Amino acid sequence: MSKPVLKISNVNKSFGGLQALRDINLEIERGKVHAIIGPNGAGKSTLLNVLVGLLEPDSGSVTFNGGINVIGKSPHEINQMGLARVFQTPEIFPDLSLLENVMIPAFSKRDGAFHFQLFRSLASETKITQEAKEVLASVGMEAKADETAGSLSRGDKRRLELAMCLIQHPDLLLLDEPTAGMARHDTNKTIELLKQIKEGGMTKIIIEHDMHVVFSLADTISVLSQGAIIASGIPDEIRGNPIVQEAYLGGVEL
Amino acid sequence: MMKRLMNIFKKQSDLTTILLFAAGVLTMPIWLDPIGANYPDLLQKFVIFGIFAVGYNILFGLTGYLSFGHAVFLGVGSYTAVWSFKLFTMNVLPAMLFATLISGLIAAAIGFVSMRRSGIYFSILTLAFAQMFYNLAYSVLIPITNGETGLQLRMHDIRIIDNYFSDPVPGLPSTEFFGMSMNGYSGFYFCAVVLILAFYVAMKIFRSPFGLKLKAIKSNQHRMRYIGSDTRPYLITAFIISGMFAGLAGALLAVTDPLAGAERMQWTASGEVILMTILGGVGTLFGPLIGVGVIKYLENIFSAINDAVLHNFFSFMPLWAENLLVAITAPFVGEGWHLTLGILFMVIIIFLPGGLMEGFQKIKTRYLTKSMKDSESTTKQE
Ligand SMILES: Nc1ncnc2c1ncn2[C@@H]1O[C@H](COP(=O)(O)OP(=O)(O)OP(=O)(O)O)[C@@H](O)[C@H]1O
Ligand SMILES: [Mg+2]
Numbered sequence: 001m002s003k004p005v006l007k008i009s010n011v012n013k014s015f016g017g018l019q020a021l022r023d024i025n026l027e028i029e030r031g032k033v034h035a036i037i038g039p040n041g042a043g044k045s046t047l048l049n050v051l052v053g054l055l056e057p058d059s060g061s062v063t064f065n066g067g068i069n070v071i072g073k074s075p076h077e078i079n080q081m082g083l084a085r086v087f088q089t090p091e092i093f094p095d096l097s098l099l100e101n102v103m104i105p106a107f108s109k110r111d112g113a114f115h116f117q118l119f120r121s122l123a124s125e126t127k128i129t130q131e132a133k134e135v136l137a138s139v140g141m142e143a144k145a146d147e148t149a150g151s152l153s154r155g156d157k158r159r160l161e162l163a164m165c166l167i168q169h170p171d172l173l174l175l176d177e178p179t180a181g182m183a184r185h186d187t188n189k190t191i192e193l194l195k196q197i198k199e200g201g202m203t204k205i206i207i208e209h210d211m212h213v214v215f216s217l218a219d220t221i222s223v224l225s226q227g228a229i230i231a232s233g234i235p236d237e238i239r240g241n242p243i244v245q246e247a248y249l250g251g252v253e254l
Numbered sequence: 255m256m257k258r259l260m261n262i263f264k265k266q267s268d269l270t271t272i273l274l275f276a277a278g279v280l281t282m283p284i285w286l287d288p289i290g291a292n293y294p295d296l297l298q299k300f301v302i303f304g305i306f307a308v309g310y311n312i313l314f315g316l317t318g319y320l321s322f323g324h325a326v327f328l329g330v331g332s333y334t335a336v337w338s339f340k341l342f343t344m345n346v347l348p349a350m351l352f353a354t355l356i357s358g359l360i361a362a363a364i365g366f367v368s369m370r371r372s373g374i375y376f377s378i379l380t381l382a383f384a385q386m387f388y389n390l391a392y393s394v395l396i397p398i399t400n401g402e403t404g405l406q407l408r409m410h411d412i413r414i415i416d417n418y419f420s421d422p423v424p425g426l427p428s429t430e431f432f433g434m435s436m437n438g439y440s441g442f443y444f445c446a447v448v449l450i451l452a453f454y455v456a457m458k459i460f461r462s463p464f465g466l467k468l469k470a471i472k473s474n475q476h477r478m479r480y481i482g483s484d485t486r487p488y489l490i491t492a493f494i495i496s497g498m499f500a501g502l503a504g505a506l507l508a509v510t511d512p513l514a515g516a517e518r519m520q521w522t523a524s525g526e527v528i529l530m531t532i533l534g535g536v537g538t539l540f541g542p543l544i545g546v547g548v549i550k551y552l553e554n555i556f557s558a559i560n561d562a563v564l565h566n567f568f569s570f571m572p573l574w575a576e577n578l579l580v581a582i583t584a585p586f587v588g589e590g591w592h593l594t595l596g597i598l599f600m601v602i603i604i605f606l607p608g609g610l611m612e613g614f615q616k617i618k619t620r621y622l623t624k625s626m627k628d629s630e631s632t633t634k635q636e
Contacts, residue, residue, distance in 0.1 A: 052480060079482035091480070093473040096466075104470045107463045108482035116491060119458045121268070122466060164481065 003066055005030045005172050005203045006051070011060030013046060013227075020046045021057065022228040028172065033204045035214045038224035044207045045088055047224070048174050051205075052085050053078045065171055076113045082171035086178055088207075090157035092164070094150030098141060101149050102132040102163050109168045135167045139193060155182035159190065166197065173197075175206040179213055191216060215239075271457060271539075276450045283439070289555070296554050297442040301449040302506045303550060307530045307542035308449075308456045309499020313492050314528070315537035316465060318472035320377045322524050323364065323384030327357040327497040329391070329519030331504020333398065336405045336514045343415040344427045346436060346444075350505045357501025358494050365493030369486060372475070384521055391516035404515035429509050441510045448506060452499060453539075459495070460539055468492055469537075529595075533602055535611030544610050548598070552591050559587035 004027040013021040020043045028034050036044050049055040051062060053075040062070040064081055073081075084105075093101050106128045111117075136142045139159045144152070149160060158178060165173055178194070179187040191213055198204070198217065208214050214221065215235050222232040223244050231237075231244045238244055279301065286292045291300075310324055331353035338349035368379040391399040399405055407426050416427070429436040431444055459465045470478050471485050478485050508514055517523075530549050535541025564583055568576040586594045606612045 054480075074484070075479040076482050076484045079480055085480060087480075091474060091477040093470050093477060095473040096469060100466060100470075103463075104466060104478070104483075105481040107467065108478075111463070113482060113484035114487040116464075116487075118455075118462060118464050118495075120462050120464070121458070122461050122463060125463060168482070 003030070004028055005065060006205075007061075007063045008047075008051075009061045009063075011047075011050060011057045011062065013043075013050060013055060013057045019227050021050070022226075024060070024229060026222060026229065026232070028203060028205060029220075030203055031201045032219040033198055033206060033217050035218035035221045036205060036207045036224055037209070037211075037214055037221060042224040043227040044224055045176055046227075048085060048176055048205070048207070051078075051174060052083065076108075079108070079168075079170075080113055082168075083174070084165035084168050084170035084172075085174040086158065086161045086165055086176060088176040088180065090154065090161050092149045092152075092157055092160055094148070096149060097146050098136060098149055098152075098160055099129070099132055099145040101160055102135055102167050103128055105164045106131060106167045132167060135163045138166070138196075139163045140189065155186040155190075158182065159186075159193075162190075162193070169202075171203060173202055173204045175204060175208075177207050177209065179208065179210055187213070268457065268461065272450070272454050275453055279446045279450055280443070282446070283442070289551075291551055291555060294438040294442050296550065297439075298445055298506075298510045299550050299554070300547060301442065301445045302503050302510070303527075303530070303546045304449050304543050305445075305452045305506065306500050306503035307527055307534075307546045308453055309496045309503070310527045311496075311531055311537065311542045312456055312459060312468075312499070313496035314531055315542070316460070316468035316472060317489055317492050319369075319372070319489060319493070320528065321368075321380040321493070321496075322377050322521060322528070323368075323380035323382075323387075324496065324500050324527055325519045325521065325523035326364070326384045326387045327361060327500035328504040328507070328523060329387070329514070329516060330357045330360055331501035332508040332514035332518055333405055333504075334501070335505035335508035336407070336512055337398075339407060339413075339429065339508070339512055340405075340411040341414065343413060344429050345415075346429050346431050346505075346509045349429075349509065350448075350502060353501045353505030353508075354498045355501075357504070358498040361494045361497025361501075362490070365490045365497070369489045369493060381521060381524075384519065384524055388516055388519045388521070391519065399514070399516055402516075404513055407512050429512055436509050445506050445510065448502070452502065453543075456499075457539055464488075472537075529599065531609075533599060533609055535609030538609070538611040541609050541611040548610070549595065552595050552598075556587050556591040556594060557589070563587075 006026075006028040008024055008026040011021055011024040012019070024047060026034075036047065038044055046055065050057050051070065053070070053073055056071060060071075064070050064078075064083060068081060070078055070081075093104065096104075103125070110128070133142060133145060136145055139162060141156065141159060141163070144156075149157065152160060158181070162175075162178060175194075179190050182190060187210070194204075194206075194217055206214075206217065218235055220232070220234055221238045222229050223238065223241075224230070231241050233241070282297055282300065283292050286297070291297070306324075306328060310321075313324075314320055334353040334356045335346075335349035338352050342348055364380065364383045368376055368383065371379060392401055409426065413422075413427075416422075434440055434444065436444060467478070467483060467488055470483075471488060475485050504518065507518070526549065530545030531542045532545070533548055534543065534545030561580060561584060564580045564587065565576065568579045571579065584590070602609060608615070
């Protein structure tokens, strides 16, 4: 087995009396898609929040890319390490054009956390402009490149946010319900897109309620319930696991 | 023909923008003449406050951080410049350099602390700093500021450099730029050139990846962090740059009139630049300059209009109508110019939140679509 991209060990987090994460242990292998499923309020987003530096866990460790410690680092430092996230509610730059939305993460990646160069002309940034156009095209939004991002539909915002992460070519991409709030047609488009990226070999953690999406994309699945991982394995194991059936999949036709 | 002209305004290259701008600024004495604003004192104010506003817009317009304390840098710039005149030379170049540098340093300190907070708390912090400086100028800092009298030139100032090269002449010396006087029109043209340079710097920042990142911070700072940018140093840099612009403007105020007083640092002066920016159009390149024009015009021209002028203006009417119109308009001019400004400001905020620039934009698009339709219909007829 190759070295994991991400290693989560004994992570705990509680909010007042509520234990949102209980002793989480997880290893994500390079090039794999790992799905995290679980009912509402199970702690899925909380786990991602710990990974990107939004929350600090009460205890436990998270290491990235062969042992680099993540806990205690600022969000921008973690992103610079090669970890990008699509949020559950779209986080884009609503006042800027789609093209600019996608160019900015590319600048961040190239320039680092802070870069002081006042007089470089945007017009001369042909390489990144071109790249941004290609990434927009890959999510099917090149026609809207000059539109203001704030006016997009919710599904389009999500796709835009995905493009913003993709242009960074992260070592690990975190997707928090990438198809939530999308019409069926858009969901299918997004799944196709995610499948394509999967072939590209990008490591991903995906949180998803739609079992159709999960089983068609994931290499491995973990089930989270009340802050604890109650099962982890390849899709077939999860499908057949009676505890999982009871805790979460109960009513769902598989 | 009209279309070509419109295209020029649509997407200008850096060079055309700056050339058009320079032409506009340098010809101010011509096109401001018909509205009675062509006198050196006012022209100088237009361009100096133009620099202040253009710099302020780099902070407020690009990052959205609303500073209530930028007049501090105006004051610091003026004091520094006058000290440079007193200690070294009446040449304005060192004065401007020192002023820009020292206000940059003070901006770094204030920015470093204030940028720990955002939104209203940031504004309050900058306001607190400004009031602190304002009060210190009348107390602890009197050796530097000369308190209420203000800092002035004196006969026995050392002026090391000037006195080394030439014998002191009797009377107070006046500011100069390698022999060019800073009075009257030559003072205006000097400041105008500085404004053009300052505008060029601002334009380059607006149209750089750096400027785009500042806009991104304004739009969604959270996203900016999670996409790998450390937003704090960007914000502090923007704060320092706008502080330096303000310091430069303050120096020019002293260049055209070598006197510095603390009233320049009062919070109302900070408020004025906010008003100018919003009135003209936050975050647009030209908006703040238009705001400066409107406010300084009202302040200087409108405030000078009195009943006699009004009677003269309406004298073509029958006497009763003349009296009526004078009675109606009198509260809005002279001392009442603030009323006009207030109403104008409210109307703009309510109907054109993007400022006067948004108004121009609306007119332009309306005109453009109309002319496009016209040309379409003519081609159809053909
Ligand atoms: N910052 C916070 N402060 C307090 N409680 C929180 C915070 N974030 C999450 N919680 C609580 O922790 C629990 C887990 O929330 P989380 O958002 O991780 O759930 P989730 O699995 O992502 O659910 P969903 O499917 O609805 O997105 C919930 O009960 C939530 O109310
Ligand atoms: Mg969630």
